[in-house]
Amino acid sequence: MRRSLRSPLPQRHGLDAVRLRTPDDGPWTLMRDHLVERLPRVEPERIDAMLADAEIAGVDGPLRPDSPFVPGTFVWLHRDLPDEVPVPFPIxxxxxxxxxxxxxxxxxxxxxxxxxxxxxxxxxxxxxxxxxxxxxxxxxxxxxxxxxxxxxxxxxxxxxxxxxxxxxxxxxxxxxxxxxxxxxxxxxxxxxxxxxxxxxxxxxxxxxxxxxxxxxxxxxxxxxxxxxxxxxxxxxxxxxxxxxxxxxxxxxxxxxxxxxxxxxxxxxxxxxxxxxxxxxxxxxxxxxxxxxxxxxxxxxxxxxxxxxxxxxxxxxxxxxxxx
Structure with a gap:
């Protein structure tokens, strides 16, 4: 399999998408199921919404809610950002x-x-x-x-x-x-x-x-x-x-x-x-x-x-x- 090292997702707010590598084997049928287990701090409903909005991508493009689990591949996504107080000074x-x-x-x-x-x-x-x-x-x-x-x-x-x-x-x-x-x-x-x-x-x-x-x-x-x-x-x-x-x-x-x-x-x-x-x-x-x-x-x-x-x-x- 050809594995891209660069994210298929554009930067958001100046931030690169996070890249995850899937395990070489596992019990999951869908990529969605793996991500729910992989990202326990993210609500399953949020992962479903990201998949529906094409905000999670694999090496061949956006993943769908029914995309099958693929071992040993890469997945990109943007994490939700924390609330931050703006630093009121210029660079x-x-x-x-x-x-x-x-x-x-x-x-x-x-x-x-x-x-x-x-x-x-x-x-x-x-x-x-x-x-x-x-x-x-x-x-x-x-x-x-x-x-x-x-x-x-x-x-x-x-x-x-x-x-x-x-x-x-x-x-x-x-x-x-x-x-x-x-x-x-x-x-x-x-x-x-x-x-x-x-x-x-x-x-x-x-x-x-x-x-x-x-x-x-x-x-x-x-x-x-x-x-x-x-x-x-x-x-x-x-x-x-x-x-x-x-x-x-x-x-x-x-x-x-x-x-x-x-x-x-x-x-x-x-x-x-x-x-x-x-x-x-x-x-x-x-x-x-x-x-x-x-x-x-x-x-x-x-x-x-x-x-x-x-x-x-x-x-x-x-x-x-x-x-």
């Missing part, structure tokens, strides 16, 4: 060409669909708004971190750019606003061993050989605050936030470190004052030297009173640059 475009899209991701916007965040993610928004159905992220940023996020335009070039990030051939710097401690000697390199357990929301530092390294530099200070440049030399989960908290200068707005605070998903006040500021690398496809800079301003530095009061601001200080 800035720093650079766009035939190969790359570099965006300025705002705080509170996830990179890719996951859990309760699906349509309200950077990937889905950009696919939909820019009509770029094959767009894919070259790397990721945490939902609460703002700044540069790079996407690959062409499907066939994904591997080259994603491998570049995996192999740490990209120089990245971040900017953070945190308390200023005049007794803290900077710059300094912070190292520790960080572990992140599956199902646990926070990471932690433990004894053992270091696996995380960050260069911390103080750029300037005023009114008890410091503006810091952070250069990660590894890429552990929440590394920058843990290392700053470990120096007793936790990043402003951090609701995980040093202490975990439960926060509503639609609370836009006091965003984490951390921005992915620069990306520099040699392009693995074109051979060009690339350098990009985020245009996003960290509110606590430019308007500390407004930030402390909880004003939901995602300000910018000028156009991004890139070449």
């Amino acid at each position: 800035g475009i720093v650079h766009r060409d035939d190969h790359l899209l570099v965006a300025d991701k705002p705080h509170f916007l996830s990179t890719i669909p996951r859990g309760r965040h699906v349509v309200e993610t950077a990937l889905v928004r950009l696919r939909r708004d820019l009509d770029l159905p094959d767009l894919s992220p070259a790397h990721r940023l945490d939902r609460v971190t703002a700044g540069l996020l790079m996407f690959v335009v062409r499907r066939e070039e994904r591997g080259a750019y994603q491998t570049m990030f995996r192999d740490r051939r990209v120089a990245k710097t971040y900017e953070a606003i945190a308390p200023h401690d005049p007794t803290l000697i900077l710059p300094r390199t912070v190292t520790s061993r960080i572990v992140k357990e599956r199902g646990v929301i926070v990471a932690r530092e433990v004894d053992g050989p270091p696996n995380a390294e960050t260069l911390v530099e103080l750029l300037e200070h005023r009114d008890g605050l410091g503006r810091y440049r952070l250069t990660p030399r590894t890429g552990r989960t929440h590394q920058l936030r843990l290392h700053m908290a470990g120096l007793d200068i936790p990043i402003l707005g951090d609701r995980f470190y040093p202490d975990l605070h439960d926060t509503a998903l639609d609370d836009w006040t006091r965003p984490l004052q951390l921005c992915a500021r620069t990306l520099t690398f040699t392009d693995p496809v074109t051979g060009e030297d690339r350098a990009f800079t985020s245009a996003l301003a960290l509110q606590a530095w430019h308007d500390h009173a407004g930030w402390a009061a909880g004003a939901p601001t995602n300000s910018v200080d000028g156009p991004g640059t890139g070449r």
